Amino acid sequence: MSTNNGFTPGLEGVVAAETELSHVDGLKGELIIAGFPLARLAANATFEETTYLLWHGRLPTQAELDAFKQELAALRPLPPATLNLLHEAAKANTAPMDALRMASATLDLGSSAADHQTTAKTVVARVATIVASYHRLRQGQDPVTPDPNLGHAANYLYMLTGEIPSEARVRGLETYLNTVIDHGLNASTFAARVIVATQSDLVSAIAGAIGALKGPLHGGAPGPALDTVFEIGRADRAEAVLQAKLDAGERLMGFGHRVYKVRDPRAEVLGAAAEKMFRADGDMALYELAKSVEETAVRLLARHKPGRNLQTNVEFYTALLLHGLGLETDIFTPTFAVGRTAGWLAHCFEQIQYGRLIRPQSRYTGIMDRAWVPLAER
Template identity: 45%
Template sequence: MISGLDDVIAAETALSDVDGIAGRLVIRGQPLGQIAGRLSYEDVVSLLLSDLVPDLSQGAALGAARMDVFTRIAPVMDQLARLDLYDGMRAGIAFMPDGVKVDDLLRLIAAPAVLTPLMIRLQAGQAPVAPDVALGHAADCLAMLGREDEGGALARALDTYLVAVCDHGLNASTFAARVVASTRAGLTSSILAGLGALKGPLHGGAPGPVIAMLDAIAADGDARAWLKREVAQGGRLMGFGHRIYRTRDPRADALKAAVRQLGCSAKSAERLAFAEQVEQTALAVLRAEKPGRVLETNVEFYTALLLEAVGFPPDAFTCVFAMGRVSGWVAHALEQQATGRLIRPQSRYVGPVYAQAR
């Protein structure tokens, strides 16, 4: 038996290809480096859904979907605000119709970008901000958050992030979404399955702890000593190592470039310089302390810095990840349903066997 289904081919897909040896990610035939920072999230949604939804329009349709989500959620906003941020976002999506039409999928792709800033503001005692259908997806999310973005630099950085995490092979949440889709359940059911898998700290919960790690190192004052202690005590250095990649995660470079281009305050520049020093020190410590393992920088490290600079609190980071990945979940669900095949693997029984009474 192969533990964790490593190297087992469970689906054929035209959506993304993850080459862990070469450190390459391809989205619909295009290397990540050629689309992150160049295409908008709306463009990548259209790219992912091409062939699956031939009549899909972009931009304005997604803006209208954001307004639709906001209107549908309005009667239950107060109840959602009583939940923690991720659970409130997930519960809000559960109110969306469980269909498979174009309006249904656009609504689901729009929903995390509406619910995340809405929940943040409500829990801070602030009034929600309605979507602006004339804005791009990333820019509107920041506007709903109440973040000023003169010149659009923050929106461009968030756009780069959403594109970078839109799809990544058959990861845990995508597989969960495909399993549910294979039963011919609606798209909302599939997305909720993906959100359930994403909540676990082994999948989507690591970017927030990167901020906690950086803050702890800054307070200690000695990065090398802190990192060595953490490794010696069996702790995990957040933002390093990946189940698939045996070299540097290509998404880390795309996000690092986006953070550098933000051109924010001197405080933000100082934060980035400090993080880069921690990154290099951590890589050196890991090579020395764990010579038999390949533990390079992954997507979580610069995700944390980018989302912090853009204005999201750490407890919202997994919600923002879902904001980008939801388009991939939708595309995988549609691709799986097109096969017409129910996913039904076998299990091997290893429990006790009792003799049959005579």
């Protein structure tokens, strides 16, 4: 939306960067990650493969993948100062995203990294450890030592629970992390690019991105979408409960998206991943209930708000999948950050190569030519 004088609120529609990382087409419901349609990549790649792809522009060979996984695994342990900070945050019952924001500034502590790649690997490895360790501390439990023999997704689940996860659960989380790893020039990604464009460091850029993600207008709230499913409880109650919400002017959480005018492609991928995971190692009754709620909600929204085409968004199946993995609602957004951190860093690499400060203009709308009034006369 551009005004007559050229001002575009929120920079909506303004192209501020060129990228080879992801392409979002809201009208077609299309998300391309480094040349791969989302469904083709997310359901097949490991998180390490997708990260390598974004950072290097190609998929790794077996030898490259093995080395990359080993490097990430070796960097997972947190410095004592970071663990002390998390202990203090837990004592104060700090919200998980606030704790992640605080700890993110220490991500390179104890690292002698002199190059961007090593710093980036350290950041990706330690963000997952921070989220998992803090979750356990808030539960009154000791953090679990990372297992270097597990991949990134499997180790994250292991650090959360202390138990080796099933292959079905690991595949479910791999698919989720791949699905959310990048999504165009969103608020947190833009924040990271703005910071690194000043020739600041990668850790500062990630800390800024986490700060942007913490805001509810960007990070969203996947939890409420699942709350509605639990509130409904039985498929035969879906229409009555959802219709009552619409009649009361409430928004149906998990439906509609600012960018996508058709079904969110991430919902498509995560819905399929959730069905596969629940069928192999989960509560299929919950999946079937969620599917019924989704179908009813889409039908009622089409009747209640004709022409709006309010379809399922990423939050709906994010909530179902992460709940199925045993995650608490308050670490849904931090888990999103575990995946998105790799995408933020890929954008930082692009911006560093571009080598240009991001410096938009502003237009002054205040009073001009004020007369100075001495303090005694005011």
